[in-house]
Amino acid sequence: HGDVPLAFYTQPSKAKYAANAFGDTADIMAFYEKEIGVPYPWDKYDQVTCADYHWGGMENTTITTLTQRTIHADEIENVRSSRSLNAHELAHQWFGDYVTCKDWSHLWLNEGFATYYALLHQRHQFGQDAFNYELYLDARDDIGLMHKDLRPIVYREYKDPGEQFDFRAYPKGSWVLHMLRNLVGEDQYRQAVKNYLTRHALSDVETDDLREAFEEVSGRPLDKFFDQWVYHGGVPELKVTYKWLANDKMAHVTVEQTHETGNGVLLFELETKLRFIVDGKPIDEPFKIDGKRHDFYVKLPAEPEIVRFDPDYTLLKRTDFSKSDKMLRAQLENEDDGIGRVLACDALAKRKTKANVAALRKALNDDSFYGVRLAAAEALRRIGSDEAVNALVESTDQPDARVRHRVIEQLGACYRDEARETLLETVEEEKNPAIAAAAVKGLGLYQGKDVSAAMRKALSADSHGDEAAAAAFLAIRELNDASFADDLMKAIKSRDQEMSPQDITEGLITLAKISQRGRRRDVAFDFLTGYLSYPRQVLRGGAVRALGELHDPAGRPVLEPIAADERDEYLAGLAKAALEMLDKETRLAPAEVGELRREVRDLRKSQDKLQKAIDELKGKRTAADDATPAKAKQADKD
CATH class of the missing domain: 1.10.390.10 (Neutral Protease Domain 2)
Structure with a gap:
C-alpha cells in the first residue's frame, strides 16, 4: 500500500x-x-x-x-x-x-x-x-x-x-x-x-x-x-409505549428507564428521536431523556403505520417496545429501514400466529438484506410451529451462503422429522463444507442407521479445515453412542497433525464422554494418556481435559503430578479442573437418551393430534351456532 x-x-x-x-x-x-x-x-x-x-x-x-x-x-x-x-x-x-x-x-x-x-x-x-x-x-x-x-x-x-x-x-x-x-x-x-x-x-x-x-x-x-x-456500569433499560389519540390526531409515547440505579448504575441522559411513518413518509421528532419517565405528545396528520424509537440506531440500550402485529409486519416490509426490519423479526418471533409466520417466510426468501433473512430464519425457529418449521424446510435454496447456512443451523435446533430429513439430504448433497458441517451437527439430536452412516461419512470426509469431522465430534457427543469410539480414535489419530488442535481437543473430549462405561473406558484411557506426551501443548491440554471427562479413577495418579507442576501453569490449571471432574456423575447411557428423545417426539405427535381434535370441535361448534335461528339465539341470551 x-x-x-x-x-x-x-x-x-x-x-x-x-x-x-x-x-x-x-x-x-x-x-x-x-x-x-x-x-x-x-x-x-x-x-x-x-x-x-x-x-x-x-x-x-x-x-x-x-x-x-x-x-x-x-x-x-x-x-x-x-x-x-x-x-x-x-x-x-x-x-x-x-x-x-x-x-x-x-x-x-x-x-x-x-x-x-x-x-x-x-x-x-x-x-x-x-x-x-x-x-x-x-x-x-x-x-x-x-x-x-x-x-x-x-x-x-x-x-x-x-x-x-x-x-x-x-x-x-x-x-x-x-x-x-x-x-x-x-x-x-x-x-x-x-x-x-x-x-x-x-x-x-x-x-x-x-x-x-x-x-x-x-x-x-x-x-x-x-x-x-x-x-459507571450497565446500559439503559427502557420501556416504551405508544398510543394513538384519534380525537387529537396526536401520538402519545412514554419512555421509562426501568433498570435499577445506585452507586454503580445511573439514570442515563440520552438524546435520540422518534420516527413516525405516515402515508409512507417519515416524520422525525428529536427528544432528550434525562429522568425516570417522560411523556411525549406529537401532532401528526394521520395515524402512523409505523412508530420507531431510535430509528438511526445511535443508542446502546435494552428496549421493551410492544407493538401490534400489524405494525410489526408493516415495519418488516419497510425497505428503507434495514435494522428496523431485523428488529421486527425479533419481535415477531414472540407472536406465534400464521400471519406472522407467513410474513417471516416472505422476508426469509425475498428481503434485499441478508441480515433480515438471517433474523427471519432465527425467528421461524423460535416460533417452532409446524408452519414455521415447514417454512424453514422449504427455504433451503438460498443464493447467499450465509443465509443457507443459517437455515440449516436453525433446522438443526428443530426436533422434527421434516428437519431430520432435510439435514440428511444436506449432508449428502451440499458442496459447501461449512453448511454440510452445520447439518452434521444438527443430526446429533437423532438416532438411526442413516444418522450413524452420516456421522461416519463426516468423520472420513476430506475438506479444507476438516469441518465435517469437527462437526461430527460434537454431534457424536450429543448422540452419546459408545459404538463410535473406534471411529473417533481412528479419525483423531489420522488428523492430529493437520487438524486444528481445538477441534482435535473436542474429539478427545467426545471420546471420553461416550466411553465412560465398561471395557471401552480402558481403551479410551490408554488412547488419551498417549497424548500427554504429544509435542503440541494444546493437544496435551486436550488430553488432560478429556481424562477428567472420562471419570476413570485411574486418571488421578496421572493428573496429580501435572496439576502440581508449576512450570506449566496452563496444563496445571487444566489438570486441577480435570481432577474435580473425576467425582462428577456420568451422563445417561445412549439407550436412555434415545428413549427420552423418542418419548418427546411421541408426546409432540399426541399433542398435535389433540390440537387438531380441538380445532375440529371448535369448527363444529361454530357451524352449529351459525345454523341456529336468530330467535333461538336471542331466547338463549334472555
Missing part, C-alpha cells in the same frame, strides 16, 4: 487460500488512513498465521500474528470471512501500538477502537445496513447476554488483567465510540480522534485524554457522557 510493504506468511499447505484472509489488507489500510486522518505510522506491515495460536490475533507493532483458522477455502463462500479480524488487528497499529492504554483499566482505548473501526470498514465496504446489523449483534449477543454484569468499562478492581478482556472493552467500548460519533457529528469526531492520536503519539493514554480531545473540538462538556457510559 503506497510506500508501505505488505507481507503475508502462512503454512505452505494453506498458501493457496491466503488471499481469502489477507486480500483486503491494502483496502483496509487505505480506508483507515482516510478515516483516521493519520497515515499508517510504521515502515511495514506483516501478517503471520500460527498453527497453535490460542486467540484470534495479536497486534505486535508492524507484524500481526493470527490463528491459522482465519484461512478459509473458496468452497466456504461467504459463510466465514477474515475481514473483521484483519481490520481489527490492523486498527491496533494506531490504537494500541501508536498510542497505548496507560494500564489495563483503560483497555477499551485499545480494544474498543479496534472493534469499532473494523465495523466502520464494514460500512465502507458493504453499507449502512451491514454496519447497523453488526452493532445489533454486538448489543444483543455480547453486551445483552452480560446485562447483569454491572462493572464499568474503566474498572480498577481487577485481580488479573485477563478479567478486562471481555464485553466491556470490546463491543461496549465500540458502542461508546459509536454514540460519541453520533453525539458530536462525524466531522468533529474525526478531528477529535486525529488530535488525540497526534497529541499522544508513541505514548500512553487514559480515558480523560480522549474526553479532553472531544471537548476541545466539540465545545461541549462530556463529563456526564463519560461518567454514565465509561465510569
Whole structure:
C-alpha cells in the first residue's frame, strides 16, 4: 500500500487460500488512513498465521500474528470471512501500538477502537445496513447476554488483567465510540480522534485524554457522557409505549428507564428521536431523556403505520417496545429501514400466529438484506410451529451462503422429522463444507442407521479445515453412542497433525464422554494418556481435559503430578479442573437418551393430534351456532 510493504506468511499447505484472509489488507489500510486522518505510522506491515495460536490475533507493532483458522477455502463462500479480524488487528497499529492504554483499566482505548473501526470498514465496504446489523449483534449477543454484569468499562478492581478482556472493552467500548460519533457529528469526531492520536503519539493514554480531545473540538462538556457510559456500569433499560389519540390526531409515547440505579448504575441522559411513518413518509421528532419517565405528545396528520424509537440506531440500550402485529409486519416490509426490519423479526418471533409466520417466510426468501433473512430464519425457529418449521424446510435454496447456512443451523435446533430429513439430504448433497458441517451437527439430536452412516461419512470426509469431522465430534457427543469410539480414535489419530488442535481437543473430549462405561473406558484411557506426551501443548491440554471427562479413577495418579507442576501453569490449571471432574456423575447411557428423545417426539405427535381434535370441535361448534335461528339465539341470551 503506497510506500508501505505488505507481507503475508502462512503454512505452505494453506498458501493457496491466503488471499481469502489477507486480500483486503491494502483496502483496509487505505480506508483507515482516510478515516483516521493519520497515515499508517510504521515502515511495514506483516501478517503471520500460527498453527497453535490460542486467540484470534495479536497486534505486535508492524507484524500481526493470527490463528491459522482465519484461512478459509473458496468452497466456504461467504459463510466465514477474515475481514473483521484483519481490520481489527490492523486498527491496533494506531490504537494500541501508536498510542497505548496507560494500564489495563483503560483497555477499551485499545480494544474498543479496534472493534469499532473494523465495523466502520464494514460500512465502507458493504453499507449502512451491514454496519447497523453488526452493532445489533454486538448489543444483543455480547453486551445483552452480560446485562447483569454491572462493572464499568474503566474498572480498577481487577485481580488479573485477563478479567478486562471481555464485553466491556470490546463491543461496549465500540458502542461508546459509536454514540460519541453520533453525539458530536462525524466531522468533529474525526478531528477529535486525529488530535488525540497526534497529541499522544508513541505514548500512553487514559480515558480523560480522549474526553479532553472531544471537548476541545466539540465545545461541549462530556463529563456526564463519560461518567454514565465509561465510569459507571450497565446500559439503559427502557420501556416504551405508544398510543394513538384519534380525537387529537396526536401520538402519545412514554419512555421509562426501568433498570435499577445506585452507586454503580445511573439514570442515563440520552438524546435520540422518534420516527413516525405516515402515508409512507417519515416524520422525525428529536427528544432528550434525562429522568425516570417522560411523556411525549406529537401532532401528526394521520395515524402512523409505523412508530420507531431510535430509528438511526445511535443508542446502546435494552428496549421493551410492544407493538401490534400489524405494525410489526408493516415495519418488516419497510425497505428503507434495514435494522428496523431485523428488529421486527425479533419481535415477531414472540407472536406465534400464521400471519406472522407467513410474513417471516416472505422476508426469509425475498428481503434485499441478508441480515433480515438471517433474523427471519432465527425467528421461524423460535416460533417452532409446524408452519414455521415447514417454512424453514422449504427455504433451503438460498443464493447467499450465509443465509443457507443459517437455515440449516436453525433446522438443526428443530426436533422434527421434516428437519431430520432435510439435514440428511444436506449432508449428502451440499458442496459447501461449512453448511454440510452445520447439518452434521444438527443430526446429533437423532438416532438411526442413516444418522450413524452420516456421522461416519463426516468423520472420513476430506475438506479444507476438516469441518465435517469437527462437526461430527460434537454431534457424536450429543448422540452419546459408545459404538463410535473406534471411529473417533481412528479419525483423531489420522488428523492430529493437520487438524486444528481445538477441534482435535473436542474429539478427545467426545471420546471420553461416550466411553465412560465398561471395557471401552480402558481403551479410551490408554488412547488419551498417549497424548500427554504429544509435542503440541494444546493437544496435551486436550488430553488432560478429556481424562477428567472420562471419570476413570485411574486418571488421578496421572493428573496429580501435572496439576502440581508449576512450570506449566496452563496444563496445571487444566489438570486441577480435570481432577474435580473425576467425582462428577456420568451422563445417561445412549439407550436412555434415545428413549427420552423418542418419548418427546411421541408426546409432540399426541399433542398435535389433540390440537387438531380441538380445532375440529371448535369448527363444529361454530357451524352449529351459525345454523341456529336468530330467535333461538336471542331466547338463549334472555
